Amino acid sequence: MTNTILITGSTDGIGLLTAKKLAAAGHKILLHGRSTTKLEAAAADVGGDVETYAADLSDLTAVRQLAQDVRSDHDQLDVLINNAGVLKAPKVVLEDGRDIRFVVNTLAPYLLTDLLLPIIPGAGRVVNLSSAAQAPVNVAAMRGNVPLADMDAYAQSKLAITIWTREWAKALPDGPVMIAVNPGSLLTSKMVKECFGVAGNDLSIGADILIDAALGARFADASGAYFDNDSGGFADPHPGALDAHHASDVMATIKDTLCQTD
DSSP, rough: OOOOEEEEEEHHHHHHHHHHHHHHHTEEEEEESSSSHHHHHHHHHHHHHHOEEEEETSSHHHHHHHHHHHHHHSSSSOOOEEEOOOOOSSSBBBBTSHHHHHHHIHHHHHHHHHHHGSSSSSEEEEEEEEOOOOOOOOOOTTTSSSSOHHHHHHHHHHHHHHHHOOOHHOOTTOOOOOEEEEOTBBBBBBHHHHHHHHOOTTTTTHHHHHHHHHHHHGGGOOTEEEEETTTTTOOOOOEEEEEEEEEEHHHHHHHHHHHHHH
16 A cells, blocks of 8 residues: 655655655655755655655744645645654754744644644554653743753653643544654764764664554554654653643643744
8 A cells, every 4th residue: 555654854864764765665755854955865865756845844834834735735644754853953042932942843743743634544643753862841941931951952842742642642532643752762863973973873773663653553553652662662751741730731832832823
């Protein structure tokens, strides 16, 4: 069966390798990136049935346009892989005062999923990139009222996406399946090289688990689950995600923030 699959942040790293493997298996791939030049190069590298979409996910207006463009071109999206993420950036505080990590890693994928949900079938899947790095969310920081160090912002943004994956899945008993995945720690990605200065582990470790989460049978009945690829199985996320009060605060902050930017 051929699936239509959108992968954000797919011009390099895990996203690009995942796209290449899925295209080689015969699936239609929608590549996303910020740079049209990089998208063109990625499309040539991926080959097969591929389309490209350019959007800066730190701009929520651009996220809305991305969703509109995808919906204009497609009546059905079988899988959405929210892969794009940022740890360090030249400018971490955006013009509206919000931290780029919360915007790109948490808010943008939530908004994109919400806007694309009408064309994702019940049997479809939303795969969200989490991380082994997770920390309780300072909702004031998510609102842009408190500055955070790079790793603090990243870890909090990754717990936040894990929380909304779990909480949203509860509201969608008929699907699509929503999964949060830690693809593996310190893989050979641009982020790892730039932020930690190490070569990293085989990128296929991450790409293969994303493909399994997107299409594999063991994830078909696991909506709302967190998969930790470091341990090789489903696991509990950080306790903050299991705290009903904390999860409720994070969800309310996400929704309030997106309403303010609409």
